[in-house]
Amino acid sequence: MAPYHCAIMQDTFPDSLARIVGASHVLTGDDAAPYCRDWRKRYQGQALCVVKPGSTQEVAEVVKACAAAGVAIVPQGGNTGLVGGSVPNDDGRNIVLNLQRMHAVRAIDVANQTITAEAGCILQNVQQAASDAGWLFPLSMASEGSCTLGGNLGANAGGTQVLRYGNSRELCLGLEVVTPQGEVWSSLQGLRKDNTGYDLRDLFVGSEGTLGIITAATMKLYPQPKVQLTAWAAVPSVQAAVDLLGLARQHLHAGLTGFEMMGQFALSLVDKHYPQLRVPLYRDTPYCVLLENADFEGEQHARERFEALLEAAMEQGCVTDAIVAENLTQAHTLWHVRESISLAQAEEGLNIKHDISVPISAIPQFVQETDAALAEHVPSVRIVNFGHLGDGNLHYNVQAPEGVDPARFLAEQEPGINTIVFDAVHRFGGSISAEHGIGQLKRDTLPKYKSPVALGLMRAIKQALDPQGIMNPGRVL
Template sequence: MGELLAALVRAVGADYVLTAPEDMAPFLTDWRGRYHGDALAVVKPLTTAQVAEVVSICSRAGIAIVPQGGNTGLCGGATPLPGGRAVVLGLSRLDRIRALDTDNDTLCVDAGCTLAAVQHAAAAADRLFPLALASEGSCLIGGNLSTNAGGVQVLRYGNARELVLGLEVVLPDGRVWNGLRGLRKDNTGYDLKQLFIGAEGTLGVITAAVLKLFPAIRSRATAWVAVPDPQSAVRLLGLLRSHCGDRVSAFEIIGRSALELVLEHIPAARNPLPRMAPWAVLVELSDAAADAALEAKLLEVLSLGGEQGLVEDAAIAASIVQAQALWTLRESISEAQRIEGLSIKHDVAVPVSRIPEFLERAGAALHRVWPEVRIVAFGHIGDGNLHFNLSKPDAADNAAFIERTPEANRIVHDLVTGLGGSISAEHGLGQLKRDEILRYKSAVEMDMMRTIKQAFDPRGLMNPGKLLQLERQDTGAAVG
């Protein structure tokens, strides 16, 4: 232990090897407070070379490594296991903007840059980096890529996987793969970067990335729209896309329970409409051109939606401040739920066309078992991703309900899979769904994933206990 710590201090400096319990504590608990782990040390390198040296030291010593970005994940993917002999690798000091190429529309950044810093660097060059999350001020781009983050603009721009052209990765043995190529066409074999995007740090440590940039947005129109039901929301989405094309950049659904929690727990929150609707959608159109008629176009389509019975009421933002207030309502839902207390959370995806069926059937099935269950449903209906969270209003009842999480998961996840969906749309598997996924992925898929893991990390030292388990062939004991 002493030799390991001494080597780590030589690699990054004494100030960046944390061993005191009070110093390590923030790194050993996830954002939700659900997972708590142990570590030998928290190490905070400054450069890729230092990351490689730390990984090499740990590899030689047989010590597990838990990469951690902004620690904003929701599935325990960046939290070490309890009782584990691991080193947490904090990447927040890798925060350089390495290169900007406006002719190629690319930005090369260190993995420790916050998402907001990446957005600002793009904006300073009159460009857009479209990945947008509620935690963008604290989440790090390396973590966004390691979990294949989604967010509110996937509808138009795709998720993190589609926004990356190249990666730099430190492999489990300490070697550095430099794949920082800003190419949109490269047919020279396997697309290796895609192995690391969404791998949750189980195959290597992302240390830098080449990201796609897009033209800056010069006009926006934003509206909060009351709809009678999810089916109307889906039809309204189709109506908007048929009239506005790719200018539909976001389309979020918010159930009444979600808005009620925000209004209760977020002091500045106000309902944009005079009455509480059962469902609302937050719509945003955007254009790289300065289009003064964009707001009028949105109003025209919403009026058409009203004639077809799809829209009950709407509030169109008349200023940037009003638009930000609408987005604050949507982005405050997770925080409001955290204040309210624990809930059984689901991050699921189904085909957009089947969202109404999922909501109806899941609600009915859950209410048959728990008549008083509170369903907080919201999310990215434009790309088929719903956050579907369950709780009881009374704290004592809720504690008993949380203990029945596996039963609730089985109802929701079986239905999602039966509708051709996924039990994890954008949050990853982490610890939360590592074992649950075994019920829903085929044996062939799991074997392929384990084969990849075995090839890159045969000793299971990279973020053990996350995403999947390797089994020792000799004893059957889980190693990573």
């Protein structure tokens, strides 16, 4: 493209968008910069402009203008993603369509147990609106103070309650979407059953903005539990953790809302960098498990159920020691330890991050074989193994050996270590991206591990719905 032509485009296209959304909602230059870099500062791009529509109709008009001009669109919510899915590339020819101005909770229907909110609504605000109405919206994750409902759905975000309530997809009953042609499709009625054709909703959920723009969603609400109890158990092996999960499901059934496994080294990093958290029980055991039990009857009932589970687990040998939080403060502290692993490993220095899943039954063998393969590849390598065992999802991160410079380790070892880990995941029938998505980060890796038939189907769908290729190009496919 000639610079002259480019200059004209930069002058006029943002102007035409300003006529749709108002000049103050079209950002360029320095104003646009913060929207062009991800929060972890791994991706820095440039946009023709950042446009912030205030309504579904404005989104549709912006998309129509982009389709007519052949300008590609990067949809963006809270920009908290981990795979570079919501920041532009660096050619400066795409626009960022940021949905934060569309943040209304449109409706709460108590009898239908649903909440309808716009895509730009911060997750915490959706939770709060549900709670104010006396109900639970169970989607929850570390970024909930800044991530948005639309981003959650675009990425099919998981979080800490998936075991009981499912991923974002399972919580969603309907969407409002602007198609790549600027048409509006809505299924916000909150129906629990509707067999009138293909499941368009679940096609848009998890498509990372490559098939259309989610502008609003109707989500499920649940009764609020009376009490939530948290326990912390030392387990002698990964297999013991899997056995404990089976027992916990039998004992607590739908009451089991969290089941997190944490390896000794991961916990030692928390202890080292945040000693004030006083990580419990971790010194004499290879793994610990955090369990959460939501109870609808009351504290005593919850405690009895929990204690019966832990007794049975100790008898069976899958737990060697355990504590149940005595009060909410203690419970928060236990969760705080779990959630500090990410920061503690950063304090230790950059590492190679994974977000993988395998069938739960395969986790013990996966960990054993992959630990061994990595130790052979890099002697004294350190594994930060932790995650949502109840969902078969581990953040199986790889830290440099003690004394090795993390940056150099990353630069030299990342491709080789990724290959070892992803090959193992693939051998066990797993996923190289359990909850973070593909984005830019794993786009080039995906074809190596995804079936060619699946990729062919995905490409056919992308071509069918977005033949111009203007929706978040270069992501996923």
